[in-house]
Each structure stands twice: as C-alpha cells, then as structure tokens.
Amino acid sequence: MRYSQYFIPTVKETPSDAEVISHQLMLRAGMIRKLAAGIYNYLPLGLRSIRKVENIVREEMDRAGAIEILMPTVQPAELWQESTRWEQYGKELLRFRDRKEAEFCLGPTHEEVVTDLVRREVKSYRQMPLNLYQIQGKFRDEIRPRFGLMRGREFIMKDAYSFDVDSAAADLSYDKMYQAYRRIFERCGLNFRAVEADTGSIGGTSSHEFMVLAESGEDAIASCSCCHYAANVEKAEARPFAAPEHAEPRPLERVATPGKRTIEEVSSFLSIPAATMVKTLILMADDQPVVALLRGDHDLNEIKLKNLLGCETLEMAGDEVVERVTGAPTGFAGPVGLKARMVADLAVQGMRNFATGGNEKDIHLKNVNLERDCAVTRFADIRNVVHGDPCPRCDAGELEMWRGIEVGHVFKLGTKYSKALSATYLDADGKEQIIFMGCYGIGVSRTVAACIEQNHDENGIVFPLPIAPFHCIVSAVNYTKEEAVREACEAIYRKLADARVEVLLDDRDERPGVKFKDADLIGIPLRIVVGAKNLAEGKVELKQRRGGEVELLTIAEAVEKVKGMVAAIG
C-alpha cells in the first residue's frame, strides 16, 4: 500500500474528550472517528487491526472445533419474552418497532437466537457436541459509553455457544474454549490473566474472564504470588485470619466524637488504627434493611453480599433508613443493640475490644466485643480482598492486585436458556433431556484498544506484530526528488509484498520528520528508512518500533530479516 494513495488522517493534537491513552492514540493515529456517543467509524488502519484479531480468533475457534455462522443484529421481542429477559434486561436493550408495530431489539448478545436455532434443528444426542460462533457487531445502549472502543455502544464481538448432552460434556466444551482463549490472547501478543469471575446477569454456574493487564483497566483483579489462583475482585475469596486476638474483653466505653462520621475522621480523632475499628453499613436488600459489619480498613463487596442474601437488588440505604434502623444520623451506626439482620465479615470475627459507632449522634463506642455486646446473625466473606491477603488456595502465597481490561469471558450456562426455551434432545434411551449450554465472548474491537493500552510510548502506539495494521513501513527520505531513493524503495516494496509482508510505502512528499512521527504514531513494528546518504553505501536502516533497535543493512539483508520476522508469527 502506498501511503499517498491511502487514508490515514493523523492528528498532532490530542483530542480533548479522549481520556484514556488508547482512545487518544486511536484518534490521533487515524484508526477511528466518532460518529455519536459510543459509536465509531473504523478507518483503514483501525479496521486492519480488527481484522487481524478476528482472523486469529477465527483460526483458533475453528481449531477448537467451533463452527462459524452469522446471526441477525435485529431480533424479535418474542424470543426475549420467552427467556424472560425482555423484562430483565433493562434500558441497555435498545428496543423499537417495525412498520407493523411489532417489537424488536438490537441484539446485545445472542443466547435466545442461537438457542432457538438449535432447538429447531438439534433433536438427538448424536448431533452434539455442537459449538456455533459468530463475529458480529453488537449493540448495547450503555448508560455511559466512554474510553473510545473500550466501552462503546456498538462494538465487534465474537460470541460462541456450546451445546452438550450433559454437565460433564459441557465442562469439556468449556475447557476447550478456555484453552482456545489462552492461545488467542497469546497469539495477539497480549499480557493477560485468566481469572475466576462472577457470572452477573448472563447467569450460569461458573465463569472465567480474560483480563489484559493495564493501569487503566476498569476491573480489579487479584492473583496469588505462589500458585495459579487469580480472580476478579468481585469474586476473589478472602481467607479468614487464622488466630483470633487473645485480649481479655475490657469494659464497654462511650466516647464523644462530635461531628466525626467517617472511619478516617474517627480513627484520627481517637488516635487508633482503622483496622481496630468496625464499620457498620446499612443496606437495603429487596426493601429489607441489612447491616454489614467490616473491619475499618476493609471495603464491602456488594456482589458477595448479594449472592449470600440471594436478593434481587442490593443498595446502600438512604439517610432516612439509616436513622430509622440505628436511631442516629449517618456516620454513627454500630452493631451494639441493633435489631436488624446483621452480617459480619470473617475478618471481624476475631476482633476484640474494637471501636465502632454508638447509634447515637456524636457518640462512638470503644472495647466492643461481638459475642458479648451484639447479636450478629451470621459471619461470611463479604469484603473485597486487598493486597497482601493470604491466598485462599495455597498456604504460601499472598494476593497481589492488578488492574485489568476484560477482553474475554467464558460461562458455563447450564440449562438456564435451554430450559426457558425448551431446547431438548432425545438421549440413547429415547428419553427427552435438556441441552447443557456454554457461552463464550471476546470483545474484538475492545481487544485492539486493550492492546494499545498495554503497548504504547510517548511517541505513539507500539503494535505487537500479529495485530499491527501493517508489518513494515518503508520511509523514503526525499522520495520525490531522489531517483535512487525512489528506485530502492520500489524494489524493497515489491520484494516484501511478493513475500506476503504487509508493507506500507511512505511515498509522500513530506519532510523526514513528518514521516518518522507518523510512523511512530501509528505503531508499525518494523521500519525501513531509505535515505540518499546510506544508500550511497548500499545500505538502508531497519528500525524496530519496540525498543528502538537500529541496524544498518543492505537492501537484501533488510528484506530477508523482515521476511523472517513476519514468517515467525505464522
């Protein structure tokens, strides 16, 4: 491809509404342009990278035995009503009517459609296992789209759905996908972790997320320093601290804490560490108040509590409720004398003589002891793990915390959708059985953004070779005036292109500085610079975008080296 004939509208200045680096760089590199909130045009460079990811995904899905299909973007409401998600899904599901006033939605995911397809066609255990996938545009009317392709409303996703005769067979399908995902993200050149995850609204029995490690990641993940345990913080288990404190209970003591409401304020006012206090949170679980007790320096994990209580909704209570439950304004709640249902975190169990709120304005209590002073309903793991917590799986390790971008998610669905939509088959004994399902997503467009988030420097994008829009750029110094330069460039261009190297020839009538800046910005991994001075010695320069390594080589050497590096990625 000749740069002068192509379409790469780069921009020097950083657009003001782009917050994260991948969004800024994708705009500046001319990969994407915004059309509306969370909706983007993919320009040639952006599209080429997306296609690279798609092809890797396609190859690995095929290798794992999945079969590609393509389902519609527009889906009829009836299917969603049948699975009851028409009511559950909420405003994220973009709904509309056709000219006959029939209801439709833009598909945010395809469990209903694929299950409908399969229930019509699959009748026998002989037709399974079956795994169908597609790579397709999805639309989710996000509450708050942001960060460019990282959280768009329209995005490209690979979604796969497995169908098996029973739970054990479904586990095998799941494992195959898990391994395929590892291969996919390895081939993309990404630094990632597979972590245990909560299943959320998709439902099902268990799931793993594939997280690209990056500071800007929206998810927190914990991993063990010793063993293979890794989990989203939403899911990561806290191990109860082994030994309770031995201290003798001291007499309860009331202290005045005028205007001190937060853990920070009270702990500094009383000169005691936050870890020796208990924080008391009042929540509403399906309109019933619940009290959660946590060590002062710990945070509540609402998902754990919600799963524990088995409630539909869980949210922090408003000031009125707090006052009704505790008899005091917000900021002075404590477990002593409370009548409501109380759940204490495991870390609170061993605490002795702690400080907490007094359920009275401007009063806190010291030397509280749960078994003596409170009526705790139950103890459970309801907090977020923190850096340095002991690993829940092995005895040696500590948990380390990371930020991650979720690029893939695999779920064991069980029979949630197949039951709702009556997807059944006849087993070898002629008995009707429910199909077991799994679903497996990869955010293709998000993967490109995550890759940039992880691979950039002050000059721009630093693409890994497998998903770079081009493998190599030939930057000609004074292409228009220097005939020797022009001829050398053309020769290199032809040789590389013949060897199926994806090469971009910068034949523009621009000064060298402009070409170098653009080449760095768009992140092409390999750059051959052809200039009159080096060419007089029969040499060109080969520079690697990552690390900046520069070699002076003959044209033949440079071509061979580039061919070799490209061949190495398959």
Add this chain to the structure above:
RNA sequence: CGGGGUGUAGCGCAGCCGGGCUAGCGCACCUGCCUUGGGAGCAGGGGGUCGGAGGUUCGAAUCCUCUCACCCCGACCA
C-alpha cells in the same frame, strides 16, 4: 436517571462576567518560493447559521427562557 461542565473555522482554544468597530489566535488546509534524517521558514489565501429555537434591546457570541448534542462524577455493565 441524579450532580457538574462544555458547545465560537476540520482540530485545540480566546472573546461572554461589566451587550457596541469587520468575531480573533495556534495547528491543519490551498497557492508560490525555499527546504529535505525527527511534526521547517517566508509570502499570499480560503474557510464561521458563534449548537438550535424563542425572547429582551437601537444593537446579542455576550443577558433571559426553552431545547439538542457532547464530556466528566455516580449508580449500572460484557
């Protein structure tokens, strides 16, 4: 949906509070000269319903009302 903010040339912004010349600046763009190994220089030039509608006024980018879009924080979420 709640709170905050911004809409002025393709991009980034000033002007608005205290209404008043022809609405400016940088980058980008076009023409010419010059230059050619890290976003050059000089000269000339094009481009604006000041987000939209209504109002106040002799006069509105500026003040008032409504409205739309976008951004940030929050709840939500693969």
